[in-house]
Amino acid sequence: MNIILLGPPGAGKGTQAQRLVERHGFRQLSTGDMLRAAVKAGTPVGLEAKAVMERGELVSDAIVSALIGEELDSMGPEAGAIFDGYPRTAAQAESLDAILGERGRKLDHVIELDVDEDALVERITGRFTCANCGKGYHDKFEQPKAFGVCDKCNGTEFKRRPDDNEETVRTRMAEYRAKTAPILPIYEARGIVARVNGMAELCHVTDAIERIIA
Helix, strand or coil: CEEEEECCCCCCHHHHHHHHHHHHCCEEEEHHHHHHHHHHHCCHHHHHHHHHHHCCCCCCHHHHHHHHHHHHHHHCCCCCEEEECCCCCHHHHHHHHHHHHHCCCCCCEEEEEECCHHHHHHHHHCEEEECCCCCEEECCCECCCECCECCCCCCCCEECCCCCCHHHHHHHHHHHHHHHHHHHHHHHCCCCEEEEECCCCHHHHHHHHHHHHC
């Protein structure tokens, strides 16, 4: 089974994809993770992507499509895939059809996480992680039990992603509305689109997705 999870940055696509991985053994293809790995490694593609992401813009279709193709090839034909953050544009949707077709695959479901923009800005701008173990926290919704001390590893250093600020988040939301949302009619015409309330409790979002793919 091949699934696309759609929604603006911070809608919870990555969290829900990981739950599907744990429950069903899918491979999560997160363009964000792949791009950040390239940035961390300091590759030419990573350096190019870093500059684009810091402006709150989207990386080129060529970069993302190449990463997706390589990842599918590494999986083998028997593994299911969850596309998290891809495709983002009509051109990428066309590329994905070609990439899947070349490997004897097809899309089974396109699931969009609907969100409220103002609430999403609050969700994203307030998040931070332990610099040691990576456990996630939030200024409002999930503070460490002991102030300044990680619940998981007792670390005392925390960090925030540089692009988790309101201006960048709203830029990314505008990019999503302008470029990604219009691809939905492509998949609606195939009868494979379903929508889930992305602002609901995590467990309720998970249950809704499970019902769709059952």
